[in-house]
Every structure is written in C-alpha cells, then in structure tokens.
Amino acid sequence: MIRRIKRKKRIGILTGGGDCAGINAVIRAVAKKAINDYDMEIVGIEDGYEGAVNNKHKRLDSRDVSGILTLGGTILGTTKKINPYRYAIKSGNDFKFKDMSKAVVRNIENLELDCLVVIGGDGTLGIAYKLFKDGIPVVGVPKTIDNDILGTDLTFGFDTALSIATDGIDRLHSTAQSHHRVMVVEVMGHNAGWLALYSGIAGGGDIILIPEIPYEMNKIIGKVKERHKIGKRFSIVVVAEGAKPKGGNVVIQRMVKESSDPIRLGGIGFVLGDKLEKITGFETRAVVMGHLQRGGTPTAFDRVLATQLGSTAVDMIVNKKFGNMVAMQKSALVMVNLKDVAKGHRSVPVDSPLIKTAISLGTCFGN
Numbered sequence: 224m225i226r227r228i229k230r231k232k233r234i235g236i237l238t239g240g241g242d243c244a245g246i247n248a249v250i251r252a253v254a255k256k257a258i259n260d261y262d263m264e265i266v267g268i269e270d271g272y273e274g275a276v277n278n279k280h281k282r283l284d285s286r287d288v289s290g291i292l293t294l295g296g297t298i299l300g301t302t303k304k305i306n307p308y309r310y311a312i313k314s315g316n317d318f319k320f321k322d323m324s325k326a327v328v329r330n331i332e333n334l335e336l337d338c339l340v341v342i343g344g345d346g347t348l349g350i351a352y353k354l355f356k357d358g359i360p361v362v363g364v365p366k367t368i369d370n371d372i373l374g375t376d377l378t379f380g381f382d383t384a385l386s387i388a389t390d391g392i393d394r395l396h397s398t399a400q401s402h403h404r405v406m407v408v409e410v411m412g413h414n415a416g417w418l419a420l421y422s423g424i425a426g427g428g429d430i431i432l433i434p435e436i437p438y439e440m441n442k443i444i445g446k447v448k449e450r451h452k453i454g455k456r457f458s459i460v461v462v463a464e465g466a467k468p469k470g471g472n473v474v475i476q477r478m479v480k481e482s483s484d485p486i487r488l489g490g491i492g493f494v495l496g497d498k499l500e501k502i503t504g505f506e507t508r509a510v511v512m513g514h515l516q517r518g519g520t521p522t523a524f525d526r527v528l529a530t531q532l533g534s535t536a537v538d539m540i541v542n543k544k545f546g547n548m549v550a551m552q553k554s555a556l557v558m559v560n561l562k563d564v565a566k567g568h569r570s571v572p573v574d575s576p577l578i579k580t581a582i583s584l585g586t587c588f589g590n
C-alpha cells in the first residue's frame with residue numbers, strides 16, 4: 224500500500240501599495256499563528272505584485288518574523304506601481320500595458336499556496352479581488368494611513384500617521400504663535416479627509432480643509448482675519464492633500480505614468496499659503512508632512528490592531544473564508560466581501576458628528 228505523505232498547508236503573504244507602520248506586525252501575527260497553531264509553511268512574496276508577476280519570493284520561518292513587531296515599513300518590500308492586469312512595460316519613453324495576471328496565477332499554483340494573504344489598500348485589495356475571481360484563494364488585510372478602505376472603520380497605519388501629523392501640528396503651533404504667522408500644514412490622505420480631520424481636531428487646527436468639503440477662499444480669509452481682530456495673531460490651517468476649492472481641481476504633484484493609479488497628489492499647502500499671504504498680507508509658511516507620516520515605529524494601538532487583523536486572517540484561512548477581508552466594525556472584528564471593498568474608497572461623511580463637534584468649537588471647514 225502506498226502511503227501518501229500529506230504536505231503542510233502553505234500560505235503566501237504579499238504587501239502592496241504605499242507602506243505604513245504596522246505591516247510587519249501583521250506579517251508577524253499571520254506567520255506566528257499559522258506556524259505555531261497550524262504548523263503551516265509561510266512564503267513571503269517580495270515587492271508586492273511585482274514579485275507575484277516575476278516569481279520573487281522567500282520562505283519565512285519563525286526567526287524571520289521575530290523582532291519585527293515594532294519595525295516600520297515592510298520586510299517583504301512593496302510597490303505602488305504594479306497591477307498584474309495592467310503591467311507596464313517600458314517602450315521608448317513611454318509604457319505599453321500587458322495583462323500578466325495569468326503569470327501570477329501560474330506562479331501561485333507552482334508555489335502550491337493554499338491561500339494568499341494580501342495586505343494592502345483599496346488598489347491592492349481591488350486587484351486581490353480580481354485574482355480571487357481568477358481562482359486564487361485570497362484573504363485581505365486593510366492597510367493604509369488614509370483610513371479610506373470600504374467595509375472597515377479602521378485601517379492599521381492610520382493611528383501612527385495621525386500621531387505623527389498631530390505632533391507636527393503641535394510643533395508648528397508654537398512657532399506660528401511666536402512669529403504671529405499663518406501656518407499651513409498639508410497632510411496626506413489621498414482623496415479622503417480622515418487624516419486631516421483627525422489630526423486637525425487633535426492639533427487644534429483653526430481651519431481644516433478636506434476633499435469632501437470643497438472650500439471657498441473667502442471663508443478661509445474671513446476666519447484668519449477674524450482671529451486677528453480678536454488678538455489671535457496666528458492661525459493653523461490643516462489641509463488634506465486632496466482638498467480642492469469649490470468648482471476647482473486638486474493639485475497634482477506628479478504623474479506616475481506606469482501606475483494604474485498615476486496621480487500623486489501634493490502641493491495644495493503651498494498654493495493655499497501663497498494665496499493667503501497675498502490676499503491677507505499676513506506672513507504665511509507652508510509645511511508638507513508627506514512621507515514622514517508613513518514611516519517609523521507603529522503606535523501601540525496600531526501594533527495591537529495589526530496583530531488582531533493578522534491573527535483573524537489566519538482564522539479565515541483555516542475556515543476557508545476566501546475572497547474576504549478582515550475588518551473592524553464598531554470595535555468588532557468582522558469579515559467583509561472583497562467585492563464590496565473593491566467598489567471604491569471610503570470618504571468622510573459630510574454630516575459626520577466629528578465635523579459638527581469641530582464646527583461648534585469654532586473650527587472653519589472653508590465652507
């Protein structure tokens with residue numbers, strides 16, 4: 224009689240899109256739980272979907288994921304530019320796009336992965352949903368400083384970015400006050416205003432501008448002048464990179480041609496600062512928080528959230544709940560269908576109680 228040796232279950236982990244604090248904490252949680260509780264094997268796919276297309280991977284054992292809980296970035300590498308369904312190939316000064324998704328499916332099959340854990344933002348998880356439809360057993364974990372993923376109230380990475388942005392605003396407060404200046408602080412967030420809203424409230428911003436509420440210049444000017452009149456000779460303006468004037472457009476910092484989401488926002492802080500200074504005559508400075516918000520050690524909150532999300536992702540694999548993302552809703556860990564996650568991004572509701580609270584405290588939203 225031939226005895227067949229049952230091979231261990233093998234799961235892959237891929238991190239895609241912009242990095243943020245807490246990714247390694249998720250990798251650690253997934254790997255440790257899968258190894259300790261289920262004796263699974265772990266394969267790390269390198270550099271996001273780039274590695275999935277070009278078969279770049281490495282085995283991860285317990286030692287590889289030890290000591291990474293507090294480490295920023297991702298030990299697997301990432302990229303924001305690769306979409307296997309629209310893979311950019313250099314052609315002269317331009318790019319041609321090719322569907323390379325079959326290569327991904329083939330590579331995953333050759334690696335004999337029983338599941339692929341995809342840690343990413345809306346773009347990365349949207350691709351994960353397509354791969355799921357193409358036959359790959361996928362489980363998603365929501366990651367981004369933007370906190371804009373549909374189906375979850377929270378993404379890991381947001382709390383860390385929020386505390387960095389808030390610390391920046393606090394520091395700018397004292398210099399604004401001393402010099403009697405207007406300080407414009409631009410924070411990230413892509414097309415959503417979560418980071419600006421929360422850091423603006425936490426940092427006591429006088430004016431908070433978010434993409435969901437197009438601003439009017441005269442309202443901002445009115446607020447700054449009103450503060451001056453009552454002896455408050457400085458103002459703090461917290462502006463989301465995706466904020467735009469009523470009837471106007473966002474400010475684009477660069478176009479990344481080879482990316483399927485080519486627009487990189489940025490620069491609104493300087494545009495706004497210049498206008499404010501010219502119109503009011505008040506000395507103004509602009510500061511862009513930029514990628515500082517994505518780097519460094521995760522906050523305790525993000526470490527705990529990332530650990531919970533990673534651990535629940537393993538439960539989902541064991542229970543074969545593929546095609547879903549682990550999510551946080553009303554402080555509980557739940558599962559949401561990737562189909563619903565892939566529908567777009569989560570905006571700040573304009574009737575958010577938080578906005579109402581800020582308005583009642585005198586914050587101007589430029590409307």
Ligand code: F6P
Nearest residue numbers: 241303367369411412413487488
């Ligand atoms: O999605 C995360 C994020 O940091 C956004 O807030 C920002 O718009 C974008 O990525 C910046 O992208 P890049 O790293 O390509 O400059």
